[in-house]
Every structure is written in structure tokens, then in C-alpha cells.
Amino acid sequence: MKAVYLTQHGGPEVLTYGDLPEPAIGPNDVKIRVRACALNRLDLFTRAGVRGTRIKTAGPHILGGDIAGDVAEVGSAVTSLKPGDRVVVNPRITCGQCRACVSGETELCVAPGMIGSTKSGGYAEYAKAPAVNAMPLPASLSYVQAASLPTVFLPCWSILLRRAALKPWETALILSASSGVGTAAIQVAKRVIGARVIATTSSDEKARRAKELGADEVVNYKTEDVAERVKSLTGGRGVEVVVDHVGADAWPYATASLAVGGRYGICGVTSGYKVELQMGLMFLRHQTVFGVFMGRNGDLRQIVDVAGKGVIKGVVHATYPLEETRKAHEEMEKLDFFGKLVLTVP
Numbered sequence: 364m365k366a367v368y369l370t371q372h373g374g375p376e377v378l379t380y381g382d383l384p385e386p387a388i389g390p391n392d393v394k395i396r397v398r399a400c401a402l403n404r405l406d407l408f409t410r411a412g413v414r415g416t417r418i419k420t421a422g423p424h425i426l427g428g429d430i431a432g433d434v435a436e437v438g439s440a441v442t443s444l445k446p447g448d449r450v451v452v453n454p455r456i457t458c459g460q461c462r463a464c465v466s467g468e469t470e471l472c473v474a475p476g477m478i479g480s481t482k483s484g485g486y487a488e489y490a491k492a493p494a495v496n497a498m499p500l501p502a503s504l505s506y507v508q509a510a511s512l513p514t515v516f517l518p519c520w521s522i523l524l525r526r527a528a529l530k531p532w533e534t535a536l537i538l539s540a541s542s543g544v545g546t547a548a549i550q551v552a553k554r555v556i557g558a559r560v561i562a563t564t565s566s567d568e569k570a571r572r573a574k575e576l577g578a579d580e581v582v583n584y585k586t587e588d589v590a591e592r593v594k595s596l597t598g599g600r601g602v603e604v605v606v607d608h609v610g611a612d613a614w615p616y617a618t619a620s621l622a623v624g625g626r627y628g629i630c631g632v633t634s635g636y637k638v639e640l641q642m643g644l645m646f647l648r649h650q651t652v653f654g655v656f657m658g659r660n661g662d663l664r665q666i667v668d669v670a671g672k673g674v675i676k677g678v679v680h681a682t683y684p685l686e687e688t689r690k691a692h693e694e695m696e697k698l699d700f701f702g703k704l705v706l707t708v709p
């Protein structure tokens with residue numbers, strides 16, 4: 364099969380387009396004919412081998428976790444899917460046997476994996492996944508739309524609906540509206556929960572698009588004092604919930620924007636991962652800081668259902684054919700885009 368793979372860590376130049384054997388599936392897996400695979404920051408980190416992503420297995424590695432396509436083959440024990448089914452994949456793999464998994468809290472699995480990172484993924488004509496990770500798609504969702512959902516919507520679902528439990532009468536601060544997570548978090552906070560949304564971004568054009576997605580207010584973090592603006596927009600209270608996937612650069616103004624009783628959810632650290640925490644303020648102000656990584660298969664089922672009804676949608680900046688993966692990685696490193704970059708595999 365055609366695939367884009369790497370045999371060493373490095374820049375976009377280590378991505379090679381060529382031929383590799385199709386993946387062999389186990390009894391509980393499905394083989395998927397990939398039609399679309401979205402790029403994520405994690406792909407860039409894994410390609411470079413930074414932030415704990417060095418690949419431990421020998422031989423060619425295929426990046427890409429957000430896979431949508433057609434089931435081509437099912438393992439002998441699979442009863443939930445059949446060849447020809449259109450599916451999207453939750454790239455987070457769990458063991459199904461540890462205490463967390465049997466309790467249904469699969470995001471806390473002690474032996475997790477990640478398709479595209481710890482295992483080969485979807486920059487290819489074929490990929491494999493556990494059948495429980497593959498969600499059937501409604502006809503209303505295209506492969507490109509479906510592939511743009513998992514990695515950006517799962518953490519937002521975990522933060523906003525489960526951990527922070529944002530309420531319709533509360534206000535959320537969504538950092539970096541133009542990123543995949545930003546575009547997802549605005550929609551979940553506004554269109555699914557009905558809360559007030561303040562988003563941050565860096566240009567008038569990005570602010571306009573954030574408002575189209577549902578942001579009530581947009582603050583330019585390059586030209587404005589974010590914490591001051593948030594205070595004035597919330598009558599001095601601050602926001603009840605922050606969704607942070609930016610990390611170190613945003614931490615000072617984002618924590619200063621958090622209300623008494625506020626919940627601060629972290630699902631990424633693109634700009635850096637070490638910060639100073641004001642412990643005194645935190646206990647005096649009854650605040651919570653927590654992290655989430657991805658979400659449960661059931662969450663993706665819900666996300667697909669809601670997306671199928673048109674309530675939320677993946678925001679796609681551009682698509683690239685598989686053989687232009689290197690170009691897509693170069694584009695993603697420039698930071699000048701709004702939404703997802705998605706590979707297509709005709």
C-alpha cells in the first residue's frame with residue numbers, strides 16, 4: 364500500500380512517501396481503508412521525537428491518529444462492524460482490563476496507547492484499530508469532516524462536559540480560537556452547553572471567524588491585556604472555566620482571568636509546559652487545575668451524533684493529498700491557519 368512513513372526523527376524531510384505492507388489485524392481489530400486523516404500537533408512532536416514521543420519500535424512508523432474511512436476487513440471476534448461501514452477512529456487505545464477500564468473510566472487506563480504515536484496510524488491507504496475505537500458515521504458526515512473531529516473534540520468534551528461541568532449560565536475562556544482545539548471548544552461551550560464564550564486570538568480576521576463559531580467576545584492577546592478585558596467583560600468576576608491547550612505563554616493571564624470557584628482544564632502545552640503556580644491564591648479562591656488527555660469511546664460516539672445533526676462541525680483549513688504530507692507538516696509549523704489540516708487518500 365502507499366504510505367507516508369518515517370524511519371528516524373527529524374524535520375518534515377524525514378516523511379517518506381512510498382510502499383509498505385498492509386497492516387495485519389488481530390481478532391478484535393478492524394482494517395480500515397483510509398479516506399481522510401487529520402494532522403495534529405502530536406504528529407509534529409512525534410515526527411521530531413520531542414516531549415516524550417520517541418518511537419520505541421524498530422522499522423518504518425506511520426503517523427496520524429484521526430482516521431476516517433471504510434471498514435475493509437474485520438477480525439474474527441468483531442460483531443459490531445462489517446466491511447463497507449464508514450467509520451471514524453478514536454486514536455486513544457486502552458487496555459480494557461485495568462481497574463480504570465473496567466470502571467468505565469477508560470481515560471485513566473494504566474496501559475494506554477495512541478494510534479499514530481505509539482502504534483502506526485493513518486498516513487496510508489490502510490490502517491488498523493481496535494473495533495471498539497471505530498464509530499460508524501452518519502451519511503451526513505464526510506470523511507474529511509469526520510477525521511477533523513476526534514483529537515480536538517475529545518479533550519473539549521472531557522473538560523467542558525465532564526471535569527469542569529460548564530453550566531449554561533457560566534462563562535468560559537477559550538484560549539487560541541484559531542487552533543483545532545480552540546474551534547472545537549468554542550462550539551461545545553456555546554452550541555452544546557449554551558454558555559457565554561470569551562475567546563482569545565491574534566488578528567481581526569481570526570476574531571471574526573471565532574465569532575462565527577459562537578464566541579460572544581474575542582480578545583486579541585497580542586494587543587490587549589487579556590485578564591483586564593475578561594474582568595471588564597464579566598463584571599469583575601472572571602470566568603468560571605478556562606480551556607487551555609496553549610500552555611506557558613497563556614498561563615499568567617489565563618489564571619488571572621479565573622473566577623472564585625473556577626475550573627482550569629489543560630489539554631495541551633504547545634507554547635511550553637513549565638509555569639509558576641500561585642498556590643496561595645488557588646486555595647483562597649477555591650480554584651481547580653486539572654489535565655485531560657483525549658476522552659472515551661462513548662464521548663466520540665456522542666460527538667459524532669451531534670456533528671451528524673449539524674450542531675458542531677470540524678473546521679477544516681485545508682486538505683492535502685497523501686503524497687503532499689510533507690507540505691502539510693511545513694504549513695502546520697507556520698502557525699498561520701484557522702482549523703484543521705486534513706490529508707485525503709483517494
Ligand SMILES: [Zn+2]
Nearest residue numbers: 458461464472
Ligand atoms: Zn486500562
